[in-house]
Amino acid sequence: MQSSNELKCLYFSLGVIKQATREFSDQNLLGEDGFGDIYRGNISINDYDYVVAVKRFHKESEIMFRYEIDRLSPFHHRNIISLLGYCEEEYEKILVYELLPNGSLYDYLLSGKHRVRNLTVAKRLEICIETANGLSYLHFGTRFIHGDVNTCNIFLDDNLVAKLLAPPFTSCLRGLIASPKQESDNLCYHSLTNKQIIDKNTQR
Incomplete structure (x- = not known):
């Protein structure tokens, strides 16, 4: 896991993402939004365990992946859901958001x-x-x-x-x-x- 100063968010390896989602287990699948499947996961960042939403983009949605990461990574405010990081490895394109336990x-x-x-x-x-x-x-x-x-x-x-x-x-x-x-x-x-x-x- 490393930080990206340009994107102002973290980079997660595919191994970390797979461990967080239990190899993209169906039991961790929360749903999909038209551009990718969204999984529940647990990731440790700076010794703090985060419950996260892991968005695994469809292969045909690369443009939206680029758009979301470039547009949303600068947002840092206590009343905005944070984009915590991303992964781009082995043809996988993934974004990691904080997941809020009480839902909408x-x-x-x-x-x-x-x-x-x-x-x-x-x-x-x-x-x-x-x-x-x-x-x-x-x-x-x-x-x-x-x-x-x-x-x-x-x-x-x-x-x-x-x-x-x-x-x-x-x-x-x-x-x-x-x-x-x-x-x-x-x-x-x-x-x-x-x-x-x-x-x-x-x-x-």
């Missing part, structure tokens, strides 16, 4: 296994503020527009701190940023009330 905010709020652990109003406000901090870092600190803020892209760590997933399908900021007030109001309303948002423009 959507799952935490709405799935049956979490309904018994409802978030307090104060905690939901904290999540909204933490999400806004992550967005502020992306939009103003890195000039990177997120473009897809919803409860499926907000994740909670083991301390219920919100971390925003920065998707590759966003655009670089050129010119002025449009006011995000309406989206922020909708996000806060959804998180605070647990109710679906109804677009009044679709109602006749």
